[in-house]
Amino acid sequence: MYKNQYISVIIAAAGMSNRMGSKINKQFIYLNDKPILAHTVEKFEKCKYVDEIIIVAKEDEINYCKKEIIKRYKFRKVSKIVRGGRERQESVYNGILALDRKTNIVLSHDGARPFVKVKNIIDSIKGAIKYGACVIGTPVKDTIKIVANNKDIDNTPKRDLLWAAQTPQCFKKEIIMEGYRKAIEDKFVGTDDSMLVERLGINVKVIMGNYENIKITTPEDLIIAESILKDRDTIYRNKRFAFQTR
Template identity: 45%
Template sequence: MGKLGVVIVAAGKGSRMRTAESKQYLKLGQKPILVHTLQLFQNIHEVDEIILVVGETDMKRCSSYVKDYALTKVTSVQAGGAERQESVKKGLDALQPGTEWVLVHDGVRPFAAVEHVLSCFRKAQESDAAVLAVPVKDTIKIVNEAKQIKSTPDRRSLWAIQTPQAFRLSVLLDAHEQALNEGFLGTDDAMLVERMGTTVHVVEGDYYNIKITTPEDLPWAEWILQHVRGEGHR
């Protein structure tokens, strides 16, 4: 079996958190959020290597994390690009030869369940592309610029997409190449693969796999750490 690499993207500034510090470096328990995320993948046996993509000014502190927390699977810390898509591509390009599979994951999602990560990976091995997702709980409305409701899609067909997103590396590289050549900017990697005509499968995760984005997420993250997904629970 070809190697499995993980690209963890943590280059964003995260203005929605309204803190001077970027959200991935805020403390959760005793450690930065990003360290929790890195340790999650460090401890998954199937993962061969981790590429960490961060803001250029954060490379030094992230290299210190790698050393201080014995993150032996992190083989490279890369400076990200202006857009997430560019950051992911830099991470993909840094993967070692012989890597056949890749998981792309948000640096501010420290609570993905290991069994869901592995289910997503196995689905990609069957089908080339899979993403973790959960059914949407709320009714979703399509709204125009004047904040007027235009339509209500059937909730049964709506899923909130999470990470990791798992791909055959060659497929994702082709998708990134095509997007770059055509000047297309997507909101996630699955979107780039979808537009090439490849079917992306959804693997059901859970609602604890939150993306820590706004101040409201922090107390909820602390609770998850204490009661569900902290190191004592893994």
Template identity: 40%
Template sequence: MDDNLRVVVAAAGSGKRMGHSLNKQYILLEGQMVLTHCIRALEKSPLVDEIAIVTPEEEIEFCQREIVVMHGFKKVKSVIAGGPLRQDSVYNGLQALGADTRWVAIQDGARPFLSETLLERLLAAAQEIGAAIPGIIPADTIKTIDDESLVSRTLKRETLRAVQTPQIFDYQKILTACKKAREDNYYATDDAALYEKYCGPVRVVPGEITNIKLTHPEDLILAEAILRARRRKDL
């Protein structure tokens, strides 16, 4: 087994919070679908040798035709159906990768601005400890509240991280963690939580402010501004 890096792109989310009837990964961003921007960054990376896209079953043909074939993405080896929840979809994606996979990155299809620098930083950290995720210090103060919406505690921002994707793991370990979580009927809000529970520690590396996830309509405004700024830099 070589030291390869393969990617599961979770693109089975809906556009409900975006106020859109389309899956948010297919919303246009400066003339191209959000998922196209996401896959292009992975396709261009010399670190990545295979990509599996997980999408709703009824959108597989559309994704294959309008994303993979139209843009000539050679590293995308499979487009497969997701499950009821994101965690189920990721598990399906992991199973689609070959048993010879060494490292796997799990990426949100709604994050169009992955940088090669961040991917390199994550892989290096994962190779040291087994798992690595990107995180940024919250800009706002975070407070916990009780059942009556009264503040119960103010948390130190220095110890908090808003976690992003991609998250990189030892493939066999995260696959095992996903299997155990299914057996235990345990669901977490991100993949790293499964690794933490069943496998061991996870290293947090500095994330990037521009590595946004498109969730709300206002995010499109920011995404368009980021894309225009990047294009100006490329000129």
């Protein structure tokens, strides 16, 4: 399935981090032993099907990213760090413009989603090869309300039809490029890459992700992230102890 496929990942790490209330970009906040962005890049570095990683960073953080993320953790698949834009959409587009000429499958991922699993990445690649466009996501657990401007509930959609979109979102190169071309032409700004492809009338498949794949945005998210890492460490130590005592 992966023969003759050149797979590139664009990691968007140029956000303003306003909701985090931190003096530094949330991508560089440490979780346990390393920055959030390093945790994120590591997952794609480990995926054997990923050929290149492009990081999109704020212009004044590019050198810091090179030194403290790429060089420090010896990531070999990061080919470029490019300047981000005012919006995520502009940032990802800058990443698209920097893709290797050989690229035919493109993944976009949030730098602040460090808990994506390698399996999610592989499933996304498979989905893009098979369907042309896909996103990973999870069925919502809460009842969702559509609320009017005056805060009156307008309607309650059926929960079993609702999914929370995550990243990576994965596309054949020509599809995502056409989505961006059309969005620029129409001066349209979407909240994720899938929206731009949906506007073309192209079907986008949803593939099951994992509930741990949170986007770290607020201080409360950091608490959840630390809990996830702690739980994973406990599971690892218990498995190791069980193996050693056999």
